Amino acid sequence: MVSVTEEELQNKSKGELIKLAGQLRDRRNELNQKASKRASKRDDLNAETREKVDEAQEHREKRDELNEQVQEHKEKRNDLNAKANELFDEVEEKKSDLELDEGKDIEELESEIEDLEFKQQTEVLSTEDERELIEKIEEKREKLQARKEKLDDSEDLDELVEEAEEVRAEASRHHEKVTELADKAQEHHNQMIEAYREADEIRDEADEMHEKFVEAQESADQHHEDFVRVQKRLRELDKQEEEERKSEKEKEREEAKEEAEEIYQQFKEGETLDTEDLMKLQKTGLL
Structure with a gap:
């Protein structure tokens, strides 16, 4: 760092100050120049x-958008699972009502009825x-009729089971979407x-660079x-020198004038003047 104290400013020579x-x-x-480079950096x-x-904000917006989609798919999944549960409960209830595993099958009942009807037609019976x-x-x-009705109901049951499984499968697809979108989010x-x-x-790096800029x-x-x-000091010295030169010239003029007046007095007293003395008189206007 280059610096100057007030004492140095007053005491140094003009050459040193220049x-x-x-x-x-x-x-x-x-x-x-250094400050400019640091400001640019x-x-x-x-x-x-x-x-x-801005990049972080874009990711935030995409994350929030995906989370909204996750929530939508979660709600659909939950609604579908609730519906599937209701359907499966209905299936179990219908199975219990039908008791399909109990009793004789249709063919057996039809055969027994035929046998009885044949007996009625061919045998002589008492009243x-x-x-x-x-x-x-x-x-x-x-x-037989009740059994046939149960079988008809069982066909409806198969459709109900199929519907319940389809609803459950759709809920699973929404769950997969939830997982996929949550991972992306x-x-x-x-x-x-x-x-x-x-x-x-x-x-932080920019703040540090700003501090360096301010410092420079x-x-x-x-x-x-x-x-x-x-x-400013140099101008003062120039002014002082100018004033000293003027003062010196004024002093020289005064001395020349005094000398010329002495020569002129000698001239008036009849002394012979040489060429140099005459030039001095001419220069001061006394001749």
């Missing part, structure tokens, strides 16, 4: 910080026996965190102030 002014000017220019870092913040036979036939026909969240971390690092600029300003002070 040299010092040059040093201050050069150092000031060097520091201004700081601005570049701040721009890079803004880019990273009591025939009435009992007719009652058995009617009873078996009622069981987490990925964007991680990228957002990383972008913010990088932005903080670059911002303040030093440049100080050198400029010292340069101005030296220049």
Whole structure:
């Protein structure tokens, strides 16, 4: 660092001050250039910080958008699972009502009815026996009809099971979507965190560069102030020299005038003057 105290400013010679002014000017220019480069670097870092913040914001928006979709698919999945559960409960209830594993099958009942009807047609029965036979036939026909109705209901049951399984499958597809979208949302969240971390690092670097810029600029300003002070002192010295030259010339004129007056007095007294004396008289206007 080039500097000058007030004592040095007053005591240094003009030549020394001219040299010092040059040093201050050069150092000031060097520091201004350094400050300019640091300001440019700081601005570049701040721009890079803004880019990273914008990048982080984009990831935040994508994450939030995906999380909204996750929530939508979760709600659909939950609704479908609830519906599937209701359907499967209904299936179990219908199975219990049908009791399909109990009782004789249709073919067996039809065969028994045919046998009884054949017996009724071919055998000679008493009135009591025939009435009992007719009652058995009617009873078996009622069981056959009930069995057929249960089988019809069982076909509806198959459709209900198929519907329940389709609903459950659709719920599973929404669950897969939830997992897929949640993974993507987490990925964007991680990228957002990383972008913010990088932005903080670059911002710290930019702040450090700004401090260096201020340091260089303040030093440049100080050198400029010292340069101005030296220049002002040089102008004062120039003015002093000018005044000294004027004073010296005035003194020389006064001395020349006094000398000329003495020569003129000698001339008036009749003394012979040489050429140099005559020129002195002419120069002062006494001749």
